[in-house]
Amino acid sequence: HWKHGGIVGVFGYGGGIVGRYSDVPDKYPGVAHFHTVRLNQPSGMYYSTSKLRAICDLWQKYGSGMTNMHGSTGDLVLLGTTTPNLEPLFYDLTHNLNQDLGGSGSNLRTPSCCLGKSRCEWACIDTQAICYALTMRYQDEIHRPAFPYKFKFKFSGCPNDCVASIARSDLSVIGTWRDDIRIDQAAVKKYVSGEYKPNAGAHAGKDWGKFDINKEVINLCPTGCMKMDGDTLKINNAECTRCMHCLNVMPRALRPGKKQ
Numbered sequence: 087h088w089k090h091g092g093i094v095g096v097f098g099y100g101g102g103i104v105g106r107y108s109d110v111p112d113k114y115p116g117v118a119h120f121h122t123v124r125l126n127q128p129s130g131m132y133y134s135t136s137k138l139r140a141i142c143d144l145w146q147k148y149g150s151g152m153t154n155m156h157g158s159t160g161d162l163v164l165l166g167t168t169t170p171n172l173e174p175l176f177y178d179l180t181h182n183l184n185q186d187l188g189g190s191g192s193n194l195r196t197p198s199c200c201l202g203k204s205r206c207e208w209a210c211i212d213t214q215a216i217c218y219a220l221t222m223r224y225q226d227e228i229h230r231p232a233f234p235y236k237f238k239f240k241f242s243g244c245p246n247d248c249v250a251s252i253a254r255s256d257l258s259v260i261g262t263w264r265d266d267i268r269i270d271q272a273a274v275k276k277y278v279s280g281e282y283k284p285n286a287g288a289h290a291g292k293d294w295g296k297f298d299i300n301k302e303v304i305n306l307c308p309t310g311c312m313k314m315d316g317d318t319l320k321i322n323n324a325e326c327t328r329c330m331h332c333l334n335v336m337p338r339a340l341r342p343g344k345k346q
């Protein structure tokens with residue numbers, strides 16, 4: 087039995103700590119307080135091993151040692167500490183680890199993004215740069231709740247939407263292209279002949295039969311804007327909704343347009 091919420095936090099901040107108290111503290115004194123601390127994750131969730139060790143050591147010192155990597159907002163979540171430990175934890179976190187709290191409650195929640203151009207060939211926008219710029223611009227709104235409800239930003243580099251911005255944010259930014267999908271017709275033929283594995287070989291391990299471009303790509307295009315003209319793939323780009331299906335199945339043959 088937990089009492090969730092309540093006023094608990096660190097000086098100067100209104101968010102970042104979620105208060106949690108046991109309903110039966112006499113029975114379970116070890117978890118009479120079990121507050122959650124949310125840390126602002128790095129863009130794209132890149133950590134060095136030494137940073138992760140330092141965070142875990144800090145949490146071993148001031149909390150339960152249990153973590154949640156990561157919460158659905160994107161924060162690094164540290165589970166279970168007491169009210170007297172919050173200020174010393176916050177001091178060490180900000181002074182020694184150069185790490186800040188994330189958001190909780192009725193504020194701007196920690197903006198999050200996919201790893202974008204740092205690694206992904208599909209990225210049409212620099213998600214990490216956008217996420218960093220807006221996180222810095224809206225520090226006050228992240229740390230000091232000013233809204234009647236939470237608000238979330240999320241940034242995905244392409245419509246595969248790896249951070250689920252459509253489902254999990256209030257302001258979803260998704261990179262796309264304005265011109266035509268680039269087609270390498272020679273590579274299309276290699277998928278059709280079986281020389282290239284569809285989905286970059288991701289579904290290998292089971293015999294799905296010979297690759298059928300009509301069954302697996304063209305007939306699954308949601309707007310029906312693809313067709314084979316002999317052995318040439320044609321796309322009516324004006325009707326393409328950028329769903330990414332064909333690009334994901336034949337990544338060596340199809341690429342987003344250049345005007346991104």
Ligand code: SF4
Nearest residue numbers: 200206209243244248
């Ligand atoms: S959303 Fe697109 S650009 Fe971002 S990691 Fe996923 S596939 Fe890559």
Ligand code: SF4
Nearest residue numbers: 307326327329330332
């Ligand atoms: S991206 Fe989607 S809508 Fe566009 S051509 Fe490919 S399958 Fe069709």
